[in-house]
Amino acid sequence: MDFKLDKSHQLQQQLFRSFAENEVRPLAKEMDENETYDLGLLSKLQKYGFLGIPYAKEYGGCGSDTLAYTLCMEEVSKVDASTGIAISVHTSLCCSCINNFGTEEQKQKYLRPLIDGSKVGCFGLTETNAGSDVQGAQTVAVKDGNDWILNGSKIFTTNAGFADTCVVFALTDRTVPASKGLTAFIVDLKEMPGITVSDNIERMGIRAASNCIVTYENVRVPADRVLGPMGKGFKIAMGALDCGRIGIAAQAVGIAQGALNEAIKYGKERKQFGKSINSFQNTQFKMAEMQTKIDAARLMTWRAAIAEDNHEVFGPLAAMAKLFASDVANEVTRFAVQAMGGYGYCREYPVERMMRDAKITEIYEGTSEVMKMVISGSMKLK
Amino acid sequence: MKIVVCIKQVPDTAEVKLDPKTGTLIRDGVPSIINHDDRAGLEAALQLRERVGGTVTVVCMGPPQADVALREALAMGADDAYLLSAREFGGSDTYATATIIATALKKIGFDLVITGRQAIDGDTAQVGPQIGEQLRLPQVSYAEELDVDGDYIFVKRQFEDSAHVLKVKMPCLVTALSELCEPRYMSVRGIVDAYEKTVTVWGFDDLKNDLNPEWIGLKGSPTNVFQSFGKKMRDPGTLLKDLTADQAVEAIMEKLIERHII
Numbered sequence: 001m002d003f004k005l006d007k008s009h010q011l012q013q014q015l016f017r018s019f020a021e022n023e024v025r026p027l028a029k030e031m032d033e034n035e036t037y038d039l040g041l042l043s044k045l046q047k048y049g050f051l052g053i054p055y056a057k058e059y060g061g062c063g064s065d066t067l068a069y070t071l072c073m074e075e076v077s078k079v080d081a082s083t084g085i086a087i088s089v090h091t092s093l094c095c096s097c098i099n100n101f102g103t104e105e106q107k108q109k110y111l112r113p114l115i116d117g118s119k120v121g122c123f124g125l126t127e128t129n130a131g132s133d134v135q136g137a138q139t140v141a142v143k144d145g146n147d148w149i150l151n152g153s154k155i156f157t158t159n160a161g162f163a164d165t166c167v168v169f170a171l172t173d174r175t176v177p178a179s180k181g182l183t184a185f186i187v188d189l190k191e192m193p194g195i196t197v198s199d200n201i202e203r204m205g206i207r208a209a210s211n212c213i214v215t216y217e218n219v220r221v222p223a224d225r226v227l228g229p230m231g232k233g234f235k236i237a238m239g240a241l242d243c244g245r246i247g248i249a250a251q252a253v254g255i256a257q258g259a260l261n262e263a264i265k266y267g268k269e270r271k272q273f274g275k276s277i278n279s280f281q282n283t284q285f286k287m288a289e290m291q292t293k294i295d296a297a298r299l300m301t302w303r304a305a306i307a308e309d310n311h312e313v314f315g316p317l318a319a320m321a322k323l324f325a326s327d328v329a330n331e332v333t334r335f336a337v338q339a340m341g342g343y344g345y346c347r348e349y350p351v352e353r354m355m356r357d358a359k360i361t362e363i364y365e366g367t368s369e370v371m372k373m374v375i376s377g378s379m380k381l382k
Numbered sequence: 383m384k385i386v387v388c389i390k391q392v393p394d395t396a397e398v399k400l401d402p403k404t405g406t407l408i409r410d411g412v413p414s415i416i417n418h419d420d421r422a423g424l425e426a427a428l429q430l431r432e433r434v435g436g437t438v439t440v441v442c443m444g445p446p447q448a449d450v451a452l453r454e455a456l457a458m459g460a461d462d463a464y465l466l467s468a469r470e471f472g473g474s475d476t477y478a479t480a481t482i483i484a485t486a487l488k489k490i491g492f493d494l495v496i497t498g499r500q501a502i503d504g505d506t507a508q509v510g511p512q513i514g515e516q517l518r519l520p521q522v523s524y525a526e527e528l529d530v531d532g533d534y535i536f537v538k539r540q541f542e543d544s545a546h547v548l549k550v551k552m553p554c555l556v557t558a559l560s561e562l563c564e565p566r567y568m569s570v571r572g573i574v575d576a577y578e579k580t581v582t583v584w585g586f587d588d589l590k591n592d593l594n595p596e597w598i599g600l601k602g603s604p605t606n607v608f609q610s611f612g613k614k615m616r617d618p619g620t621l622l623k624d625l626t627a628d629q630a631v632e633a634i635m636e637k638l639i640e641r642h643i644i
């Protein structure tokens with residue numbers, strides 16, 4: 001066992017870090033305030049391969065791995081969690097479904113442009129009546145000749161405002177529970193008639209991210225866009241969420257480390273009672289505690305990533321990493337605001353944004369309560 | 383067109399401190415980077431290759447750890463890489479460094495050699511021109527623009543208050559300023575590819591047929607660093623603000639008299 005990144009991963013981390021510092025950091029505050037993602041930045045992410053990290057070169061990907069993807073998620077989320085979620089939903093939720101369940105032809109046609117940097121993807125599972133519990137799903141697909149006709153509405157579809165491709169889940173059999181009746185489809189958000197993407201849903205955090213309601217009204221989907229076996233949509237979605245949770249855990253680690261770094265930098269300069277606030281033992285001990293928790297969260301995230309790379313069972317490991325890291329992100333960002341006093345609370349400094357951003361990591365891709373269901377489910381408690 | 387770029391691995395001076403006792407750089411724990419001018423030169427080479435075709439080779443003399451600088455260059459898009467590394471090369475001054483690099487360049491072959499103008503640690507700006515002299519190549523230093531047309535390159539050379547545009551027949555050597563090009567990032571795939579390639583390592587034995595051992599390393603170096611020391615910071619001056627002209631004259635006079643200057 002070796003906890004040190006190898007040379008290739010170190011160099012990738014160096015790339016992610018310098019890109020985040022030079023390209024993402026200068027835009028983070030403005031994007032948050034405008035509640036809009038900068039599309040110029042998106043195309044730079046595509047250009048340097050940030051949207052195809054763990055996928056095979058033969059399909060146009062970078063040929064790297066999940067561990068490198070977590071390094072990317074951490075580094076970009078250190079400065080801007082919205083950039084993190086754009087990468088994560090595209091990579092883990094959308095692309096992993098096609099990579100793991102697509103036919104050779106589907107991979108060439110739909111995966112390649114997503115991972116070679118020409119297109120952006122999203123993932124439509126959640127509905128107003130189907131959040132933690134997918135059983136409430138109401139979006140349906142009905143066969144018409146060789147095609148499928150999609151009707152329904154998906155809420156909280158991240159990236160939908162600019163994405164090209166969406167993996168969407170619809171009931172193809174309403175006589176059985178959703179876990180057996182859902183099927184996955186690959187749709188073109190921009191090209192297929194009948195699809196409407198709402199304005200950005202107004203949110204507390206990750207406000208630069210695109211997050212919309214997508215409505216499907218008699219959308220005609222050709223049969224070659226059915227992804228995986230009929231009725232296996234639930235399994236495909238859960239598999240994607242297992243991958244996604246590693247990315248969210250890494251995002252949480254990044255938010256936490258980014259906030260702690262800000263607090264450390266500020267506390268060196270800020271003087272009260274005649275000395276820097278970092279020279280108070282209370283501040284030092286809190287910082288030591290926060291760094292310890294961040295490191296633990298990072299190691300759990302890497303463990304889950306390496307398990308996925310080694311094709312081992314990683315679902316419960318990913319759930320543990322996300323449960324722990326998202327809690328740490330919230331604790332550390334709250335501390336960072338506290339450590340910076342009134343200035344921490346002001347928008348001039350990034351930690352108030354990081355505190356708002358941290359909250360979502362406990363909610364999406366399965367809430368913390370759902371993580372506990374996944375973890376306890378793997379513990380043979382009954 | 384075959385372009386060879388010489389890159390030096392240097393300590394990141396943004397994070398470097400001087401040892402107050404010895405006056406030398408404290409290198410421990412300081413991250414290493416590719417010298418800024420050299421990255422600009424590499425970017426220029428990559429852009430030339432994109433326009434007219436050919437290959438870009440990178441060469442670095444340094445310890446085994448300099449491998450990562452070459453991987454970074456490969457990840458930016460260089461085609462192949464050579465590391466010149468041997469105990470015999472240690473302690474070389476600029477002349478000996480240029481001798482070793484020139485010998486390797488002869489063996490590698492080239493149409494155009496690009497070096498940086500100056501390394502941010504050694505700071506002499508001598509190695510590029512010395513390589514040019516040893517290879518008897520026409521050379522243009524301080525390049526801020528670079529273009530190619532057939533067998534000729536066009537270089538805009540920076541001066542303090544003016545610039546020259548020179549037309550030079552290849553093979554030739556150019557030393558690049560950081561202003562020459564904004565270097566690109568590595569790409570993720572580039573890094574993966576870089577670690578699947580081989581960096582050719584040449585030691586003394588690989589070059590010895592063309593290399594006189596008397597001219598390299600510490601004993602082959604005509605110059606020696608005799609002493610190095612940091613400069614003492616001077617006290618900042620006194621700033622007199624918000625005075626009328628008369629008050630200012632009076633204040634200055636007072637100081638001059640106080641110091642027995644007048």
Ligand SMILES: Cc1cc2nc3c(=O)[nH]c(=O)nc-3n(C[C@H](O)[C@H](O)[C@H](O)COP(=O)(O)OP(=O)(O)OC[C@H]3O[C@@H](n4cnc5c(N)ncnc54)[C@H](O)[C@@H]3O)c2cc1C
Nearest residue numbers: 123124125126131132133156157158363364365366367369
């Ligand atoms: C910004 C954002 C981006 C998102 N992006 C996407 C996306 O790209 N694609 C997508 O499909 N979805 C997306 N989602 C949806 C997200 O995954 C869901 O919001 C999440 O799964 C929770 O579902 P819900 O909001 O319906 O909450 P609910 O399921 O209604 O849960 C409400 C509360 O009840 C708790 N709870 C529910 N059931 C139980 C139980 N059995 N035991 C204990 N507690 C329980 C939950 O933990 C939670 O605290 C996004 C959401 C947001 C806010």
Ligand SMILES: Cc1cc2nc3c(=O)[nH]c(=O)nc-3n(C[C@H](O)[C@H](O)[C@H](O)COP(=O)(O)OP(=O)(O)OC[C@H]3O[C@@H](n4cnc5c(N)ncnc54)[C@H](O)[C@@H]3O)c2cc1C
Nearest residue numbers: 388443473475476479497498500501504505506507508509
């Ligand atoms: C152990 C040791 C002992 C030394 N002893 C002496 C000594 O006794 N006397 C002395 O004068 N100096 C000595 N030096 C310093 C050494 O001479 C210089 O670091 C070296 O010659 C490069 O000169 P420079 O840094 O001024 O580069 P510059 O001339 O400023 O560099 C210009 C360009 O030349 C190219 N270049 C320079 N070095 C390399 C390289 N290694 N690989 C590839 N390209 C390169 C780069 O493109 C660079 O941008 C010693 C260095 C070491 C490590």
